[in-house]
Amino acid sequence: MASEARTKAGGGRPEGGVPSDPVRDIAAAWERERPGTPVSSIGIVTSIWQLAKLFGDDRRRVLARAGVDTATLDLLSVLRRSGEPYTLSTREIGRRSMITAGAVSQRVARAEREGLVARHPAQGRPRTVEVTLTTTGHEVVEATVDQVLHRETELLDGLAPEKQAQLTDLLRTVLQDVQHRLGDDRLTHVGED
Amino acid sequence: MASEARTKAGGGRPEGGVPSDPVRDIAAAWERERPGTPVSSIGIVTSIWQLAKLFGDDRRRVLARAGVDTATLDLLSVLRRSGEPYTLSTREIGRRSMITAGAVSQRVARAEREGLVARHPAQGRPRTVEVTLTTTGHEVVEATVDQVLHRETELLDGLAPEKQAQLTDLLRTVLQDVQHRLGDDRLTHVGED
DNA sequence: ACTGCTACGTTTAGCTCTAAATTTAGACCT
DNA sequence: AGGTCTAAATTTAGAGCTAAACGTAGCAGT
Numbered sequence: 001m002a003s004e005a006r007t008k009a010g011g012g013r014p015e016g017g018v019p020s021d022p023v024r025d026i027a028a029a030w031e032r033e034r035p036g037t038p039v040s041s042i043g044i045v046t047s048i049w050q051l052a053k054l055f056g057d058d059r060r061r062v063l064a065r066a067g068v069d070t071a072t073l074d075l076l077s078v079l080r081r082s083g084e085p086y087t088l089s090t091r092e093i094g095r096r097s098m099i100t101a102g103a104v105s106q107r108v109a110r111a112e113r114e115g116l117v118a119r120h121p122a123q124g125r126p127r128t129v130e131v132t133l134t135t136t137g138h139e140v141v142e143a144t145v146d147q148v149l150h151r152e153t154e155l156l157d158g159l160a161p162e163k164q165a166q167l168t169d170l171l172r173t174v175l176q177d178v179q180h181r182l183g184d185d186r187l188t189h190v191g192e193d
Numbered sequence: 194m195a196s197e198a199r200t201k202a203g204g205g206r207p208e209g210g211v212p213s214d215p216v217r218d219i220a221a222a223w224e225r226e227r228p229g230t231p232v233s234s235i236g237i238v239t240s241i242w243q244l245a246k247l248f249g250d251d252r253r254r255v256l257a258r259a260g261v262d263t264a265t266l267d268l269l270s271v272l273r274r275s276g277e278p279y280t281l282s283t284r285e286i287g288r289r290s291m292i293t294a295g296a297v298s299q300r301v302a303r304a305e306r307e308g309l310v311a312r313h314p315a316q317g318r319p320r321t322v323e324v325t326l327t328t329t330g331h332e333v334v335e336a337t338v339d340q341v342l343h344r345e346t347e348l349l350d351g352l353a354p355e356k357q358a359q360l361t362d363l364l365r366t367v368l369q370d371v372q373h374r375l376g377d378d379r380l381t382h383v384g385e386d
Numbered sequence: 387a388c389t390g391c392t393a394c395g396t397t398t399a400g401c402t403c404t405a406a407a408t409t410t411a412g413a414c415c416t
Numbered sequence: 417a418g419g420t421c422t423a424a425a426t427t428t429a430g431a432g433c434t435a436a437a438c439g440t441a442g443c444a445g446t
Contacts, residue, residue, distance in 0.1 A: 014372055019339075019369070019425090020429065021318065021365060023365060023368065024365070026234050026274065029274040029275070029276070030342075032276070032408095033273065033274055033276055034338075035333075037338065037339060037342060037401095038342045038343045038346050039342065040341060040349075040357075041342060041345040041348075041349050042296070042342070042347040043357075043361035043364070043365070044357065044360055044361055044364065045248055045299030045345050045349075045350060047361070047365060047367075047368050048241055048244050048245050048246050048248065048364065049248065049249070049266060050291060050368060051245075051364065051368055052241050052242050052292050053245075053277060053366065054268065054368075054372065054375060055241065055242065055371075055373050056239055056242070057434090058375060060434085069402085071400075071401085071402065071403090073407080073432095081219065081223060081226060082222070082244065083220040083222070083225070083226055088426095090424085090425065090426095091424075091425090093217075097405075098243060098246050098247075099404090100403075100404055100405075101425065101426080102403080102404070102405075102425090102426075102427080103402075103403055103404075104425085105348035105427080106402075107402085107427090108425095109400090109426090122306050122333075125424095126411065126412050126413095126423090126424085127410075127411060127412070127423060127424040127425070128423095128424065128425085129410095129424085129426095132420080134204075137362060142227075142344075145223075145227075145229060146231060148237070149223075149231045149232065150231045150235060151232040152238050152406090153231050154374075155231050155234075155240075155371050155374055155375070156234050156367070156371075157232075157362075158367075158368065158370035158373075158374070159367055159370060159428065163363060164199065164233075164236075164237065164364070165198075166359070166363060167237055167363045167364075167367065168236035168237055168240070169358075170235070170356060170359060170360045170363065171237065171240035171241065171244065171354075171360075172214060172216060172217070172236070172240060172361065173218065173352065173356070174240075174244065174349070174351075174352055175240050175243055175244055175247075176214075176301070177351035178244065178247055178348050178349075178351075179247065180351075180435050181347075182247060182251060182348070193331045223421075250404090253404085262430065262431075263432095264431085268419090268420085282394095283394085283395065283396085284393095284394075291433075292433075292434090293393080293433075293434055294395065294396085295395090295396075295397080295398090295433080295434070295436090296432075296434075297395085297431055298395065298396050298397080299396090299397095299432075299433080302396090303431090303432095319393095319394085319441065319442055320393065320394040320395075320440075320441060320442075321393095321394070321395085322394085322396095345434090363396065
């Protein structure tokens with residue numbers, strides 16, 4: 001029992017023996033405990049989940065030093081990237097950041113409180129609110145984005161460029177496929193607005 | 194402006210033209226707006242992030258129907274997988290689930306309130322608390338795990354088995370590498386205790 | 387034996403998210 | 417014109433998480 005990540009791989013001791021593989025151990029544990037458990041997705045889903053956690057935690061720490069939080073930087077980045085006049089509807093922000101309308105409202109409210117964005121009703125399109133980057137908000141993006149992206153490039157440095165390209169391709173394929181299967185609704189009305 | 198995801202790909206309309214690639218568009222937008230921005234990590238990090246979000250949201254919806262939340266199922270699963278006697282220290286739970294000690298305390302408290310786990314001081318090891326699956330907790334795992342894993346297998350069905358294997362391999366490599374670079378501290382004391 | 391030290395778990399404050407209820411203001415019928 | 421519908425944003429309730437402060441209890445050195 002409790003053989004997971006301990007049996008013979010040495011659980012991380014740097015002795016150069018058999019390389020440990022915690023994710024594979026999870027699938028093996030399910031099969032040992034419940035033969036027939038459908039484990040084939042674990043090697044992909046669990047790795048993705050753990051990588052997202054590692055990258056996310058790291059990004060939070062990097063940004064904390066600059067006094068920003070990840071949710072706010074995400075909002076500012078979406079606006080910055082959209083180009084002049086750095087303005088998007090809240091609806092569009094939600095779609096691009098993959099969060100609910102309520103989350104958009106709260107992100108915008110927080111950022112507005114700090115003077116990073118401004119809100120105003122859209123011309124011609126009723127019931128629509130547009131969000132614009134302020135000068136301060138623009139400055140915050142410029143001061144932090146490179147740091148974050150450069151840091152993440154470093155973290156991936158160990159993987160040969162060729163393999164990085166392979167991985168990028170595979171992930172793009174999976175992402176598109178999964179989006180389709182998850183009823184696509186959040187992505188069908190892209191080209192408009 | 195706002196050419197992101199709009200320029201010519203048609204933004205998801207199923208017309209069979211140039212396939213849209215929202216992640217690539219993000220890198221392109223940074224380069225257009227801020228030439229020199231280090232965008233090389235985006236194809237990997239952003240895809241991982243979005244996939245984690247899609248899988249996570251979907252899992253939450255699947256589990257909501259069964260009246261469980263993802264954090265609780267994660268706790269129960271770790272215990273279930275560890276095998277008889279379905280018991281782990283809170284420390285070990287935190288390490289395996291990649292969450293802080295405080296988060297473990299809260300997860301365990303919630304699950305204990307619902308009668309899914311029990312807490313008791315460890316024999317022989319002072320200051321250590323062990324958490325055990327109750328019969329009810331065991332039943333909840335059995336009733337839900339297959340559903341979740343099967344669903345995720347389905348979501349990945351579109352990718353040929355060969356490519357799934359390739360992806361699994363690449364992700365394992367990256368995961369190990371990134372963990373090393375992130376000072377490893379959370380993983381060095383694995384085999385012990 | 388006494389005094390810090392250290393390793394563990396818990397509690398607290400604050401942030402962020404989702405889902406659901408609520409508000410708001412054009413648009414459509416008759 | 418007046419009532420209903422609908423599409424948008426916002427607010428609210430509640431779940432989770434992290435970081436940091438706290439409590440606690442063996443242990444080591446003198």
